[in-house]
Amino acid sequence: MExxxxxxxxxxxxxxxxxxxxxxxxxxxxxxxxxxVLLGQFTDRLQISSLTYGxxxxxxxxxxxVGLGIAIFxxxxxxxxxxxxxxxxxxxxxxxxxxxxxxxxxxFNNQRIGDxxxxxxxxxxxxxxxxxxxxxxxxxxxxxxxxxxxAMVTSVNPWLTLVTMLPLPLLSILAYRFNDRIQKQSAxxxxxxxxxxxxxxxxxxxxRVVKAFVQEKEESKLFTKDxxxxxxxxRKFVRTNSLFSSLSTGIVGFSFLVSVVMGGVMVxxxxxxxxxxxxxxxxxxxxMGPIENLGKVVNLMQRxxxxxxxxxxxxxxxxxxxxxxVADQTIERIGGxxxxxxxxxxxxxxEDRPMLKNVSLKVPKGTSLAIVGRVxxxxxTLVHLLxxxxxxxxxxxxxxGRDIHEIxxxxxxxxxxxxxxxxFLFSSTIRDNIGFDPHPYTDEQVVEASKVAQVYxxxxxxxxxxxxxxxxxxxxxxxxxxxxxxxxRAIIKKPSILIFDDSLSAVDTITEDLxxxxxxSVMNKRTTIIIGHRISSVQGADQIIVxxxxxxxxxxxxxxxxxxxxxxxxxxxxxxxxxEAERQDGQxxxxxxxxxxxEGAGV
Numbered sequence: 382m383e384x385x386x387x388x389x390x391x392x393x394x395x396x397x398x399x400x401x402x403x404x405x406x407x408x409x410x411x412x413x414x415x416x417x418v419l420l421g422q423f424t425d426r427l428q429i430s431s432l433t434y435g436x437x438x439x440x441x442x443x444x445x446x447v448g449l450g451i452a453i454f455x456x457x458x459x460x461x462x463x464x465x466x467x468x469x470x471x472x473x474x475x476x477x478x479x480x481x482x483x484x485x486x487x488x489f490n491n492q493r494i495g496d497x498x499x500x501x502x503x504x505x506x507x508x509x510x511x512x513x514x515x516x517x518x519x520x521x522x523x524x525x526x527x528x529x530x531x532a533m534v535t536s537v538n539p540w541l542t543l544v545t546m547l548p549l550p551l552l553s554i555l556a557y558r559f560n561d562r563i564q565k566q567s568a569x570x571x572x573x574x575x576x577x578x579x580x581x582x583x584x585x586x587x588x589r590v591v592k593a594f595v596q597e598k599e600e601s602k603l604f605t606k607d608x609x610x611x612x613x614x615x616r617k618f619v620r621t622n623s624l625f626s627s628l629s630t631g632i633v634g635f636s637f638l639v640s641v642v643m644g645g646v647m648v649x650x651x652x653x654x655x656x657x658x659x660x661x662x663x664x665x666x667x668x669m670g671p672i673e674n675l676g677k678v679v680n681l682m683q684r685x686x687x688x689x690x691x692x693x694x695x696x697x698x699x700x701x702x703x704x705x706x707v708a709d710q711t712i713e714r715i716g717g718x719x720x721x722x723x724x725x726x727x728x729x730x731x732e733d734r735p736m737l738k739n740v741s742l743k744v745p746k747g748t749s750l751a752i753v754g755r756v757x758x759x760x761x762t763l764v765h766l767l768x769x770x771x772x773x774x775x776x777x778x779x780x781x782g783r784d785i786h787e788i789x790x791x792x793x794x795x796x797x798x799x800x801x802x803x804x805f806l807f808s809s810t811i812r813d814n815i816g817f818d819p820h821p822y823t824d825e826q827v828v829e830a831s832k833v834a835q836v837y838x839x840x841x842x843x844x845x846x847x848x849x850x851x852x853x854x855x856x857x858x859x860x861x862x863x864x865x866x867x868x869x870r871a872i873i874k875k876p877s878i879l880i881f882d883d884s885l886s887a888v889d890t891i892t893e894d895l896x897x898x899x900x901x902s903v904m905n906k907r908t909t910i911i912i913g914h915r916i917s918s919v920q921g922a923d924q925i926i927v928x929x930x931x932x933x934x935x936x937x938x939x940x941x942x943x944x945x946x947x948x949x950x951x952x953x954x955x956x957x958x959x960x961e962a963e964r965q966d967g968q969x970x971x972x973x974x975x976x977x978x979x980e981g982a983g984v
Contacts (some may be wrong), residue, residue: 391469398465403520405458409425410524413667414451414532421444423662459517464503466513472506483903485701485783486770487640487729489708493715495579500695503574504688511685513886518678522671529664537661538653545640545665551632552675559625563683566618571687573611578903580607622680633672640665701729705786712788715796716781717877719744719767724777726766734764738931745922746781749909753949754928760912761802761927767910768797780878798871798880804863811840814845815869822873832871833899836865868896872903893918916953925949 392399421439452828477500533542584591586601591600644661647653653661721742727735738758744750751762765771767780769790778785785793806814815830816822827847831837839862852857858866864884871879897918913919920939927935927942927949935947942949 386455387469387473387692388512388685391465392473395465395468397592398461398667401498402458402461405454405461406517406520407521409458410521412447412454413525414528414664415447415661416444417532417663417667418536418788420663421654421656424617424659425654425656443489446600456742463513466509466516468510470505470509473508473692474501474521476499477505477692478859480696480698483651483700483703486765487701488698491924493575493579494582495577498574498578498582500570500692500878503571504766505594507571507684507688508677508692511681515678515685518674522675522678525671533661533664535938537657538647541647541653541661542641544643545636548632549638549641552629552672555625555628555632560620562621563618563625563680564687566621567684568687568691570611570614570618571691573607573614575708577604577611580604582682595883614789623828626864629675633669635686637662637669637714639974651864660733663932663979689926695768702772702790704789705948706789707743707784708789709783709787710789712783712792715788715877716791718746718781719878719908720779720782721763722777722779723731724763724773726762726777728771728772736767736931737766740931740933742926742933742936744908745915746908747906748922748923749904749911751911751913751917751925753913753923753952758928759931760928761882762931764799764910764912766927767878767880768794795874797880798874798876798878799880799978800864800867800871800882801830802882802884803859804867804884806858806863806866807853810845810848810850811843811866814851815847815873817870818874826873827869830869831866833872833896833903834865834869835899836862836869839865854918866898868900872900877907879904879907879910881911881913883912883914897921916949916956 416510419440421859426436448747471536532543533545573959580603591597633828638885640662644653644658647659648655724737724740726737727733739761740759742750752763754760762771763769766778767785769785773785775784776788780788780793807817812824812827815827824847831840831847840849866883868881871881888912892919893915909922911922916939919925923938925935925937925939925942926933927947929948934941935945935949937945943953944950
């Protein structure tokens, strides 16, 4: 269901709370209108010298009582309405995060982190300001202007009121003329903030690369450029805002000038009394603030409109991967048999270039499949379709004989343990990263998973061991350690299907052998898919497929593929030669070291 308005939906949900807040504000505004009446009466009595000492005290008490009433009701209404604004801010930010969680992975591939942060922080803050200051100032202005004008017409002089109010409609014309400019410049300013945030995030994430390539000066230039652009956009916005506010103040000031001149003449001609003149100008003084605030509110509303538009675009973006209508909610587990039938798949933005072409395979429950191939051959795309990070065409991917679309997403993903290529870790403790699952795990289970993944010995060397807090993205660990923690995170779930997406590339061959040996007990009776470049990590699989340009070009066991002398055999022989060369280099280094030692001993 498409959302229409953040503000209107919030007001509908909290309409009675707003009624109470506006009622309190109305009482405060009406109390303010007693001040001109009291001042007018006081001035008239003072002018004819009929004011007694007791009446002076009485006027003072009334003024004090009205002032206290205004303070109490105004502050109470502000607290009430501003609390509702904070509720809106919290709800919108929470809804935004929840909606992001529902969106497909492909959405985030096309978004910058800086833009997302700007939406969650800057845009939501603007929306809060609109609901906080905007609503408050608009209602106060409407109440004060309406009641004050009525009082000025009925209790002072209608012609003086008419002439004084004539310039004020120019504010509406002014707001209309500045409307598009303020909205456009507000959007440009928010976009510039997003660019700047993205620049800072990218720099901090790649700080090691920046330093390794001595790019500090170049990065500083890029940051300075984005920073100056943000300042320039903000300066243009402030300039427009200042011009609008100045013109608004000038119009209001001109009305005040008309009041003083024309009202003074009326007093001299005895058309109105001095008390009425004082009361009239006091009414006008009360209107000055709200009328000037209307200009600020127009500015704020345009900013709010731009921010709301940006956030509504996110809310109205529908997730591409959701539970289908055919999903069977009675399914609680999956067995693990995988079958792919004539699968052809292309990403939405590249529909004319399929990543997978007519792929067919079957992985019986409890067996293992290894996938090898060059970069970009479609290996990762295939396993991403198994966990429905993207939607495969219906009738192409089956688990336990059922179309994958029939299996609820939470069951499908909860029963598949995947170790991705990027080894992403969260900036929390090692224990939290290994036990990253809705279901809690015991310390013994966490330790056992770390031992299977061959990372336990590394963890216990840290001062805080499993309570060690990792840096952002697990940067405090080495690449191999991150991979092994990711492996532990996948196997602790004890899933029906295990997927290792090139998960051993950052470890040495000895550690790789230890991990594979430890995984044998975990892989037993579980369907396992291993994507790898090293033949040593995939040669023990029950079946191996070789992918090329999105197609399966070879399949079989390790021995059968070697007999074919195809791509797999060629890759195997090359790796054998590389390993032999490494061993030979190591032997040569040992020989040189031994010779130097003998020479040193002879000397």
